[in-house]
Amino acid sequence: MDTQPIRKWYTLAAADVTEALHSDAAQGLTQQEAERRLAKQGANQLAEQKRKPLYSVFVDQFKDFMVLILFIATLISYFLGEYLDAIAIIAIILINGILGFIQEAKAERSLQALKELASPMARVIRGGHISMIPASRLVPGDLVQLEAGDRIPADLRLLSANRLEVEESALTGESVPVGKNVKRLETAQASTVPLGDQKNLAFMGTMVTGGTGSGIVVATGMSTEIGKIAHLMNTAEEAETPLQLRLEQMGKILVVVALLLTIVVIAAGVWHGHELFTMFLAGVSLAVAAIPEGLPAIVTVALALGVQRMIRRNAIVRKLPSVETLGCASVICSDKTGTLTQNKMTVTQVWHSDSTYEVSGSGYAPEGAFHYLGKMVSPARDGALSQMIRIADRCNNARLTCEEQSTRNLLGMGKTSRFWQVVGDPTEGALKVLAAKALGGNTERSNQQGQRVEELPFDSDRKMMSIVEKGTDGVYSLLTKGAAEAMLARSTHILWKGELTPLSATLRHQVLEQTERMAGKALRVLGFAYKTLQGYRPGQPIGSLENNLVFVGLAGMIDPPREEVRPAINLCHQAGIKTVMITGDHKVTAEAIARQIGLTRGYGEVLEGRELDNMSDEQLAEYAERVTVYARVSPEHKLRIVRALQSQGHVVAMTGDGVNDAPAIKTSDIGIAMGITGTDVTKEAADLVLRDDNFATIVAAVEEGRNIYDNIRKFIRYLLASNVGEILVMFFAMLLGLPLPLVPIQILWVNLVTDGLPAMALGVDQAEKDTMYQKPRNKAENIFSRGLGWKIVSRGFLIGAMTLLAFWLTLKENPNDLVHAQTVAFVTLVMAQLIHVFDCRSQYSVFHRNVFENKYLVWAVLSSIVLVIGVVYMDALQPIFKTTDLNLRDWALILVAAGVPTFVAGIGGVLTSGRQRTSKEKRPAMRTVRPD
Numbered sequence: 001m002d003t004q005p006i007r008k009w010y011t012l013a014a015a016d017v018t019e020a021l022h023s024d025a026a027q028g029l030t031q032q033e034a035e036r037r038l039a040k041q042g043a044n045q046l047a048e049q050k051r052k053p054l055y056s057v058f059v060d061q062f063k064d065f066m067v068l069i070l071f072i073a074t075l076i077s078y079f080l081g082e083y084l085d086a087i088a089i090i091a092i093i094l095i096n097g098i099l100g101f102i103q104e105a106k107a108e109r110s111l112q113a114l115k116e117l118a119s120p121m122a123r124v125i126r127g128g129h130i131s132m133i134p135a136s137r138l139v140p141g142d143l144v145q146l147e148a149g150d151r152i153p154a155d156l157r158l159l160s161a162n163r164l165e166v167e168e169s170a171l172t173g174e175s176v177p178v179g180k181n182v183k184r185l186e187t188a189q190a191s192t193v194p195l196g197d198q199k200n201l202a203f204m205g206t207m208v209t210g211g212t213g214s215g216i217v218v219a220t221g222m223s224t225e226i227g228k229i230a231h232l233m234n235t236a237e238e239a240e241t242p243l244q245l246r247l248e249q250m251g252k253i254l255v256v257v258a259l260l261l262t263i264v265v266i267a268a269g270v271w272h273g274h275e276l277f278t279m280f281l282a283g284v285s286l287a288v289a290a291i292p293e294g295l296p297a298i299v300t301v302a303l304a305l306g307v308q309r310m311i312r313r314n315a316i317v318r319k320l321p322s323v324e325t326l327g328c329a330s331v332i333c334s335d336k337t338g339t340l341t342q343n344k345m346t347v348t349q350v351w352h353s354d355s356t357y358e359v360s361g362s363g364y365a366p367e368g369a370f371h372y373l374g375k376m377v378s379p380a381r382d383g384a385l386s387q388m389i390r391i392a393d394r395c396n397n398a399r400l401t402c403e404e405q406s407t408r409n410l411l412g413m414g415k416t417s418r419f420w421q422v423v424g425d426p427t428e429g430a431l432k433v434l435a436a437k438a439l440g441g442n443t444e445r446s447n448q449q450g451q452r453v454e455e456l457p458f459d460s461d462r463k464m465m466s467i468v469e470k471g472t473d474g475v476y477s478l479l480t481k482g483a484a485e486a487m488l489a490r491s492t493h494i495l496w497k498g499e500l501t502p503l504s505a506t507l508r509h510q511v512l513e514q515t516e517r518m519a520g521k522a523l524r525v526l527g528f529a530y531k532t533l534q535g536y537r538p539g540q541p542i543g544s545l546e547n548n549l550v551f552v553g554l555a556g557m558i559d560p561p562r563e564e565v566r567p568a569i570n571l572c573h574q575a576g577i578k579t580v581m582i583t584g585d586h587k588v589t590a591e592a593i594a595r596q597i598g599l600t601r602g603y604g605e606v607l608e609g610r611e612l613d614n615m616s617d618e619q620l621a622e623y624a625e626r627v628t629v630y631a632r633v634s635p636e637h638k639l640r641i642v643r644a645l646q647s648q649g650h651v652v653a654m655t656g657d658g659v660n661d662a663p664a665i666k667t668s669d670i671g672i673a674m675g676i677t678g679t680d681v682t683k684e685a686a687d688l689v690l691r692d693d694n695f696a697t698i699v700a701a702v703e704e705g706r707n708i709y710d711n712i713r714k715f716i717r718y719l720l721a722s723n724v725g726e727i728l729v730m731f732f733a734m735l736l737g738l739p740l741p742l743v744p745i746q747i748l749w750v751n752l753v754t755d756g757l758p759a760m761a762l763g764v765d766q767a768e769k770d771t772m773y774q775k776p777r778n779k780a781e782n783i784f785s786r787g788l789g790w791k792i793v794s795r796g797f798l799i800g801a802m803t804l805l806a807f808w809l810t811l812k813e814n815p816n817d818l819v820h821a822q823t824v825a826f827v828t829l830v831m832a833q834l835i836h837v838f839d840c841r842s843q844y845s846v847f848h849r850n851v852f853e854n855k856y857l858v859w860a861v862l863s864s865i866v867l868v869i870g871v872v873y874m875d876a877l878q879p880i881f882k883t884t885d886l887n888l889r890d891w892a893l894i895l896v897a898a899g900v901p902t903f904v905a906g907i908g909g910v911l912t913s914g915r916q917r918t919s920k921e922k923r924p925a926m927r928t929v930r931p932d
């Protein structure tokens with residue numbers, strides 16, 4: 001397949017396509033052949049937009065208003081003969097540029113890795129085995145299976161189509177799904193059929209909305225239909241988070257404030273007799289001090305690193321802004337099956353004609369026995385049981401596979417162990433295992449009974465699935481399984497003690513009672529029914545067939561809760577987050593599971609889908625506060641539940657896996673898709689994808705979300721308080737008519753070199769202990785709220801005041817040595833900030849946290865200290881930074897002055913947080929929050 005001739009694949013019969021592509025309609029390509037083609041043909045990807053090259057990331061660091069001002073300052077210094085100043089400013093600009101470059105490149109890299117993680121998968125058959133592979137590895141000739149919710153991974157010629165419907169708006173603009181088939185299209189050689197009419201092809205990028213099918217890949221990557229128009233499509237912009245937008249606005253305001261302050265300081269300085277050039281440089285460095293130009297980059301890095309931590313905990317963020325929203329989640333609505341439970345189902349009981357059979361066995365191994373009243377029975381001798389087993393086995397798309405593994409023990413003796421696994425839907429897998437147990441471990445035998453001619457796939461609205469089978473005698477029959485009450489509603493007869501009996505009200509009641517009894521043991525209960533089809537012709541609409549059924553019996557399967565779920569729900573509880581279970585399962589089953597995982601604590605209410613149907617939106621909104629379990633709901637109900645909760649002011653996280661879940665996922669504040677069982681449609685609609693489908697992962701993501709936001713607040717606090725300190729030192733000195741306490745180059749150094757590393761380290765700080773003991777943050781909350789603004793101003797003021805005091809005391813002692821006093825002021829400022837950085841880790845006080853916990857921070861602070869000592873003591877640097885050696889007395893003064901802002905505030909923090917703690921304990925344990 002070196003080059004693909006442009007072919008009208010739709011004019012060929014399926015078999016001819018398979019042959020032309022040297023493939024096999026049953027086995028697919030071999031793995032080796034697929035790899036060979038991949039190497040030749042290239043990945044199945046649309047050519048990506050060019051990424052920004054690294055050098056341009058670097059150059060961008062210098063395209064900045066502040067840098068421009070600094071360059072002008074450099075030029076002026078140069079022309080005035082101040083060469084050392086000029087060199088120093090250039091060096092500082094460079095160092096700052098390099099730091100910014102490293103940060104940005106790092107953020108870019110981790111966001112790119114994220115994109116690759118979230119890339120689509122395809123279900124492919126190679127060498128007769130089915131597996132999931134990244135869609136990018138598909139090659140022409142590959143066999144691909146399709147299900148509702150799949151994004152079609154390449155251009156396919158369909159080999160089978162079972163009520164397959166595809167929405168092709170990505171390609172044709174037509175949003176009504178098109179029915180697909182496998183029929184070959186006859187056309188005159190010259191004419192072409194429009195894409196929308198090529199019914200036997202399925203195109204890359206379009207979406208399966210219903211049915212199932214399979215096809216052979218005829219084109220990949222840029223040779224697909226969508227690849228041909230790929231350059232026309234505008235790719236989505238990378239969204240900035242609300243916080244980033246707000247910070248941008250704040251940056252603009254700060255520029256204005258900085259300029260005003262600068263003008264005032266220059267004017268005051270000149271008024272007091274300072275040289276104009278000195279004051280100009282001082283003004284420029286002050287402007288640099290006031291503008292937190294490093295902030296946006298550090299926010300991006302903190303978000304990117306936070307996202308990586310989430311990935312490590314199996315949560316993949318698809319949309320960066322949701323990182324912030326996660327921390328605000330006040331309700332988590334979770335699917336039950338697979339998310340709260342393990343999705344490892346085992347049938348433990350079957351029931352018919354008022355007799356209950358216990359089924360034994362372990363795992364998915366097809367060995368086990370049926371017991372009735374403690375005595376072993378043979379299912380083959382029981383007509384109704386046999387019929388039930390037949391339906392369970394035939395109306396089923398799962399497969400049971402076995403892998404043998406040889407191990408040798410220490411003595412070298414070989415031992416072979418077998419691992420049984422289920423491929424497909426776990427509910428169906430459990431039924432396959434049940435059937436295999438009944439058939440004496442023989443998973444193949446029943447296949448000889450008949451031939452499947454049609455399937456009416458399961459969907460979560462009907463809650464059942466049927467197939468039409470042609471028996472060996474040529475008679476067609478319908479085999480159906482599904483939710484017990486749904487099955488009963490469509491049945492008119494029942495197989496009762498071997499007789500075909502009309503389904504009387506009493507018998508109906510008996511079945512329902514038994515269903516509840518089994519559900520009460522947390523079992524998922526499925527019913528089985530059949531009917532013989534008279535006068536059926538293949539291809540006839542099957543929708544009308546699921547009625548007048550003969551009910552046979554029930555099977556109950558356990559699906560144990562995941563172990564991590566109970567602690568995770570407790571954590572939510574503490575964190576003021578309400579957990580809600582949403583399930584298609586029976587009310588009683590749902591309740592039993594809810595009790596097992598500690599979801600209902602005596603006050604939770606259970607609401608069923610049909611009760612919900614009878615409620616107005618207002619009624620539901622009122623109810624939603626109290627409901628903890630929604631049972632027997634359809635995906636459409638989820639949307640109403642999300643809206644109801646949102647109308648109560650909640651920030652709603654909602655999980656989903658199926659196609660129909662997409663609207664609810666989109667509408668919710670945090671849409672969550674399942675990584676394993678989820679369809680492409682839901683993943684694309686989601687903000688967050690769970691790699692392990694696990695509820696506990698959602699809670700972990702919320703925790704990280706809160707932590708990331710807290711960390712952003714920490715370094716904003718640090719950087720801004722530092723800036724306030726720097727400005728105030730200069731501002732007050734000028735107003736008081738003192739000499740310059742800091743020379744411009746020192747201000748630049750503090751701002752662009754010593755501040756950066758500690759701020760970065762705060763971005764990856766550990767969470768404060770009580771992060772998950774607080775109620776969710778209000779989504780509209782200002783970043784400076786909860787005392788942050790006050791802390792910035794007050795600590796900044798203290799830092800500025802103490803620096804000025806140290807300067808003044810030193811100068812008073814030796815009025816002729818200005819350089820000495822300036823050096824003391826410089827080092828005091830640096831040390832005050834490096835001590836203050838530890839205060840920023842806690843919203844209470846510096847004493848609330850272990851100073852050495854954040855290793856990065858400790859290293860950042862140490863290296864900043866080493867740098868400043870170098871600047872102060874190295875002979876070569878002294879003339880550049882206008883510094884001089886310090887003695888022990890100076891250091892004593894510096895450390896006391898530098899410590900005061902943090903320790904005075906710290907003592908205050910200890911006193912007030914003591915009060916806060918006690919008042920918090922009086923709060924009711926469970927509280928959900930509404931923004932007022």
Ligand SMILES: Nc1ncnc2c1ncn2[C@@H]1O[C@H](COP(=O)(O)OP(=O)(O)OP(=O)(O)O)[C@@H](O)[C@H]1O
Pocket residue numbers: 335336337338425427428458459460463464465481482483484524525526582583584585586
């Ligand atoms: N493959 C199937 N064939 C027939 N009936 C099924 C099948 N799977 C589930 N059911 C029935 O449909 C009901 C609802 O299933 P649905 O898939 O909507 O719920 P779920 O997604 O498995 O549960 P949850 O919503 O908790 O994740 C089940 O309780 C079961 O009775």
Ligand SMILES: [Ca+2]
Pocket residue numbers: 335337584657658
């Ligand atoms: Ca589900």
